[in-house]
Amino acid sequence: MALYKLDExxxxxxxxxxxxxxxxxxxxxxxxxxxxxxxxxxxxxxxGRFRYFIIDTGFWIFGKKVLLPVGLARLDYEKKHLFVPKLxxxxxxxLPEFSEDLAIDNDYEEQVRGVYRPLVPSVMPGMLGTPxxxxxxxxx
Numbered sequence: 001m002a003l004y005k006l007d008e009x010x011x012x013x014x015x016x017x018x019x020x021x022x023x024x025x026x027x028x029x030x031x032x033x034x035x036x037x038x039x040x041x042x043x044x045x046x047x048g049r050f051r052y053f054i055i056d057t058g059f060w061i062f063g064k065k066v067l068l069p070v071g072l073a074r075l076d077y078e079k080k081h082l083f084v085p086k087l088x089x090x091x092x093x094x095l096p097e098f099s100e101d102l103a104i105d106n107d108y109e110e111q112v113r114g115v116y117r118p119l120v121p122s123v124m125p126g127m128l129g130t131p132x133x134x135x136x137x138x139x140x
Contacts (some may be wrong), residue, residue, distance in 0.1 A: 006023075009043040009045070024039060025080060026038045027085050035087070036058055042054065043103075053069060055092075064095075067104075070091045072087070096108060
């Protein structure tokens with residue numbers, strides 16, 4: 001299964017999905033701390049579901065880009081913010097770096113999920129399963 005950047009998957013995403021709001025300019029907050037900004041969204045080629053926000057952490061981690069599962073975030077269109085409750089700067093620092101030429105396979109996604117697992121109640125199906133049985137559609 002391939003993942004595509006939102007603007008490649010749907011060039012008209014701005015108007016069709018976000019009513020003219022450009023999500024790529026939203027700031028990302030972990031509780032009250034700004035941890036970066038949205039640079040794009042990765043979309044599943046099979047069903048068009050949003051999988052990850054691509055976040056640029058900015059100067060505080062030397063411009064590292066990381067992935068944020070969409071189910072953990074809350075959008076505030078008025079403030080142009082993306083909030084991730086209970087996320088810490090330390091967790092963001094521990095995320096594996098994302099790059100444009102990176103093949104996102106199950107091992108990489110498991111590294112990402114491992115950092116975010118403490119944010120999700122342990123009763124969530126699929127979150128604690130073995131990597132081979134993992135199904136992202138079971139996440140929030």
